[in-house]
């Protein structure tokens with residue numbers, strides 16, 4: 001059992017890297033609360049593809065930034081928060097993440113490709129999922145790397161393996177003298 005964090009543990013990374021699955025399992029293993037910002041957005045506003053269709057990506061980003069800020073404020077310690085892949089594009093969100101334990105779930109196209117086929121829930125991937133994912137990976141990787149205090153390699157790894165790797169990273173990076181999980185930056 002890992003000690004409860006003194007701030008939320010936030011998972012970032014591209015679409016289909018397993019942020020929600022891994023985050024939920026990690027939280028349940030340690031008795032932590034789990035928040036999925038995409039799920040909160042959909043609960044309040046309806047399905048994400050419909051939001052994109054009605055308000056465009058910029059409208060979605062406005063809603064997303066607001067929800068992320070609320071969730072991070074509510075989450076506090078002892079919680080895992082999974083962010084949508086593009087949440088880090090918002091400057092205000094990036095500022096808020098400085099007060100969290102941020103972990104980047106790193107993947108490659110070969111790992112995520114089977115999860116993307118037939119996916120209708122991710123409007124950004126509607127025109128050529130593989131090409132778009134690879135482009136977003138190139139564009140966003142520098143942001144993910146700059147924000148994260150730790151990176152977990154998820155390539156060819158089942159969710160439970162990723163959870164174990166994540167726990168190893170947490171012990172390594174975030175343990176403070178008091179034995180709680182703090183941010184080592």
Ligand code: S3P
Pocket residue numbers: 013014015016019038048083084085086087121122123124
């Ligand atoms: C997006 C990622 C999605 C969702 C939306 C936009 C992105 O979340 O927020 O479709 O811009 O990368 P997941 O990363 O959970 O798929």
